[in-house]
Amino acid sequence: MSADTPTDTEADTASPAATDADGAVDRRQTRGFVGRLRASPFLSDLLSNRLAVVGLSIIVGMVVVAVYARFVYDLGALTQSRLGTEVADRTPPGWIGPAAWNQHLFGTDAAARDIYKRCLYGAWLALKFGTITVSVSTVLGVSLGIVAAYYGDVTDNVVMRTMDVLLAFPSLLLALALVAIFPRELGLWRAVAALTLVYTPRFARVVRGAALTVLEDEYVDATVALGAADPRILVRHVLPNTLAPVTVQSTLNFGLAIIDLAALSFLGFGAQAGTPSWGLMLARGVDNGLLTGKWWLSFFPGLLLAITVLGFNLLGDGMRDALDPRMREAVD
Numbered sequence: 168m169s170a171d172t173p174t175d176t177e178a179d180t181a182s183p184a185a186t187d188a189d190g191a192v193d194r195r196q197t198r199g200f201v202g203r204l205r206a207s208p209f210l211s212d213l214l215s216n217r218l219a220v221v222g223l224s225i226i227v228g229m230v231v232v233a234v235y236a237r238f239v240y241d242l243g244a245l246t247q248s249r250l251g252t253e254v255a256d257r258t259p260p261g262w263i264g265p266a267a268w269n270q271h272l273f274g275t276d277a278a279a280r281d282i283y284k285r286c287l288y289g290a291w292l293a294l295k296f297g298t299i300t301v302s303v304s305t306v307l308g309v310s311l312g313i314v315a316a317y318y319g320d321v322t323d324n325v326v327m328r329t330m331d332v333l334l335a336f337p338s339l340l341l342a343l344a345l346v347a348i349f350p351r352e353l354g355l356w357r358a359v360a361a362l363t364l365v366y367t368p369r370f371a372r373v374v375r376g377a378a379l380t381v382l383e384d385e386y387v388d389a390t391v392a393l394g395a396a397d398p399r400i401l402v403r404h405v406l407p408n409t410l411a412p413v414t415v416q417s418t419l420n421f422g423l424a425i426i427d428l429a430a431l432s433f434l435g436f437g438a439q440a441g442t443p444s445w446g447l448m449l450a451r452g453v454d455n456g457l458l459t460g461k462w463w464l465s466f467f468p469g470l471l472l473a474i475t476v477l478g479f480n481l482l483g484d485g486m487r488d489a490l491d492p493r494m495r496e497a498v499d
Contacts, residue, residue, distance in 0.1 A: 212489035219485020225478030229471075233294045236287035245288055246441035249279035257461050274463040276448070277455040278441075285443035286467050292444055293475065296355050297424045304363045305417050308370020313401050313409070315371070316378035327375065330368035338365050339430060346436045355428065355444065358437040362427050366420055373416050377409040411490045418486055422479030429472055445472045 213219050250256060254271075256279040261270040273282035315326040333341065342361045349357035381387065382405065390400055431437035432446030440447075445468040452465025 210489075213485055216485040216488060218481045219489075222478045222481025222483075222485060225474060226482060229290055229475050229478065230294065232287055233291040236284070237291045240284050240288050242288065242443075245280065245285050245443050247280075248441075249275075252279065254279040257456060257464065259461075260463055273467045274461075276464055277451060282448070282463065282467055285448060286445070286471055288443045289445045289448065289468060290471060290475070292355065292438075292442070293425045293428065293472070296359050296428055297421055300359050300362045300366065300424045300428070301417050301421050303359075304366035304420070305370050305413065307363070308367045309374045309406070309409070309413060311367070312371040312374030313378050313405055316375045316382060317397070317401060317405065323375075326371065330371045333365070333368045334372070339427060341365050342427060342431060343434070343436060346431060351439075354439045354442065355432070355437050358428050358431040361431070362424055365427075366424070369420065370413065370416060373412050374409050377412050378405050381405050381408045415483055415487045415490060418479055418483035422476040422483070425472065425479070426476055445469075 254275060256275055256277055258271060258275045260274045261272055271281055271283065273286060276282055276285070311326050311330070315323040336344075342358070342365050345361035345364055346357050349360055351357070353360075387400065387404055390404055428437060429444070429446030429449065432442075432444045433450045435450070438444035438447045448468040449465050449472075452461070452468065455461065456464035
């Protein structure tokens, strides 16, 4: 028997070890998406933050309410006036008024429309147009910031000086100036267009700073030396390493976008008359009931608006702490 040939005892002894190694490899390979999520330090830190969990719960609840309202209620019926019908205008909520407790839970407005249904549908409009505003401004800001950081020189100066000009104006004042450019018939869409231009510089500045840090790493120089094209470098190497601050900025700006959309509607530059927008409902509540004791006209839209924005702010702060522990330690 050759000395290099393993004996049966040696083969039997080595076999379990090989099996265990293969089993470990198999377990690692079969660990699914849920397992990777549980092992994520970011998710662990985020879920350990109670305020962030509260914010996430609020957002999930609002999304459920918005989707429910979108598929259950008819927008046309919610915008039409019901004056002259059996429903009285500006009646108090059913649980404090003379009517049945479950009739008009939030009362009726000056056009005898159910405030409860309009508030729920307002959640759909707020989340829908807020998502569009933040998504488009994020894409534009990230693209401009990465291009400015990568090419530098003239490109950087042109892009960032333009962003500085936009940042020099107060956001709501600039949005009011921009929204006046678009036709009034666009309704909330013109507010979305104006706020998209207002938020884009914020993302561009954040991403540019993060991209400049990434471009100093050696692996980027190695990728360039290997002859990789500029789009590949930006998309495959620079962009993924700038997503952390972008994610936090997007979450915080989501709440701000909802407030600004409501503010523009409140001032008459957003939703058209009759639209169940929280900002427009607040404006009509102030006009038709605030000074006469009809507090429910503006209280419930304002309450839902405040709760929704609070949820996004709490989640954004929690994501910031989870992604950048140094910032959390500095605050503490």
